[in-house]
Amino acid sequence: MDLVMEHPTGAELAQWEEHTRERLTRLREGNVPGDAAADGFLAGAVEGDGLAEGHFAGRFVDDGTTVGSVRLRDRGITGVVVDLDVPVDRLPEVLDRLRAAAPSHGWTSLTVSAYPGDPVGAAIRDGGVDLVATKMGLAVADVPDADIELRPMLDERFERFVDEGVESYAHSIFEAGDYPTIEDGRLASLEQHKQLLPQGLQSPGHLLWSAFDPAEPTQEVGLLWIEERLDHGFIFEVEVDQAHQRKGYGTQMLRAGAAQMRERGRKMLWLNVFGHNADARRLYEREGYMVQRGDPADRGRTTRRWVALPIDATRRARRSVTPRSVTRSTVRAASRDGRIGPCAEQSQHMSKPPSARRPT
Numbered sequence: 001m002d003l004v005m006e007h008p009t010g011a012e013l014a015q016w017e018e019h020t021r022e023r024l025t026r027l028r029e030g031n032v033p034g035d036a037a038a039d040g041f042l043a044g045a046v047e048g049d050g051l052a053e054g055h056f057a058g059r060f061v062d063d064g065t066t067v068g069s070v071r072l073r074d075r076g077i078t079g080v081v082v083d084l085d086v087p088v089d090r091l092p093e094v095l096d097r098l099r100a101a102a103p104s105h106g107w108t109s110l111t112v113s114a115y116p117g118d119p120v121g122a123a124i125r126d127g128g129v130d131l132v133a134t135k136m137g138l139a140v141a142d143v144p145d146a147d148i149e150l151r152p153m154l155d156e157r158f159e160r161f162v163d164e165g166v167e168s169y170a171h172s173i174f175e176a177g178d179y180p181t182i183e184d185g186r187l188a189s190l191e192q193h194k195q196l197l198p199q200g201l202q203s204p205g206h207l208l209w210s211a212f213d214p215a216e217p218t219q220e221v222g223l224l225w226i227e228e229r230l231d232h233g234f235i236f237e238v239e240v241d242q243a244h245q246r247k248g249y250g251t252q253m254l255r256a257g258a259a260q261m262r263e264r265g266r267k268m269l270w271l272n273v274f275g276h277n278a279d280a281r282r283l284y285e286r287e288g289y290m291v292q293r294g295d296p297a298d299r300g301r302t303t304r305r306w307v308a309l310p311i312d313a314t315r316r317a318r319r320s321v322t323p324r325s326v327t328r329s330t331v332r333a334a335s336r337d338g339r340i341g342p343c344a345e346q347s348q349h350m351s352k353p354p355s356a357r358r359p360t
Helices: 010-028 034-045 088-105 119-125 155-175 182-196 249-263 278-286
Strands: 002-006 055-062 065-075 078-085 109-114 131-139 149-152 206-213 216-228 232-240 268-274 305-310 349-351
Touching: 002 088, 010 034, 010 078, 055 088, 065 088, 078 088, 078 119, 088 109, 088 119, 109 119, 149 249, 155 182, 155 206, 155 216, 206 249, 216 249, 232 249, 249 268, 249 278, 268 278
Parallel strands: 078 109, 232 268, 305 349
Antiparallel strands: 002 055, 055 065, 065 078, 109 305, 131 268, 131 349, 149 206, 206 216, 216 232
16 A cells, blocks of 8 residues: 655645535534534645645555545654544554655654544544544533632733743653654743734733632632633643642632633633643542533534554654644643643643654
8 A cells, every 4th residue: 555645736626625624623623512523623734726835645555546635744753643634444454554655744742633433533542552642521501600700810920921931832742742842842832822812911812810729819710721612622731730739719710711611601621731740630530521422412513533554763754843833732741840731632642652753
């Protein structure tokens, strides 16, 4: 089997767009509004009469017959498999071809979204990979009241929040293997924050609060950052100050965030958690966040996980990696100072990284 990379234009590009939109809409429906997710990806993938830089399309060909297709996106030292449309019984060959092609792009791992209901994603997910991150959701209707006070974040606190956040997220994406050095991670983290919060505290749709214990109204105990979206909220950050760890404030802030979304007419609250953040995951599960559908209140929504396919380090091509901005899909995960969250959006991911994933 061969992997033939293509550069569709004209009628071929239109056909490629239509097929990709249909696939992504169907796979992502219930995770996020499927048509919006597909349109968002295609808006960045198509530029003029061809694919934008960093976007790739390919066909798997066996003895002259096309047996499947792939859509790929370049993200630093990681290749993101946006869509993989192949027969499940040919999956081992397909993954071998993808691994073999990855070093020519400078990729040390390939990340694949595994959606419920997608047999290809399920087969990859069940193939012995480890969790890197996953998306979890909660229906806010029945969340208990919170015993904590949320106040709109002040300007001086916001400046410190950004400084700390850039460093925290840089370590998260570096440790997840997305960037070869911590400096690359810092540049990417800074760009991510600029994209998400272009107008600071006045950035449309973004809600940032400082959290206070009602019994000690002058003492800030943490912070919460939620983006209010069309039909749900997404937690980008929930952080408890070091001095106030293990006192239940993380639980109370999650409940307060759910109450805020409930008051705004949103039914769901979503977050992502990196796989290495076991404490945060246990907290989210205890509060009712689910990785899979199952609760009737979940209204049939699904979640996705990402799996990273290890690539043989001996075949890896070396290149000078230019830092790239990370997508909206990921904001912060636990840092070394005891943060509970955050919460990468892209997608969630599950992964088994190669042994030499981070260059030394």
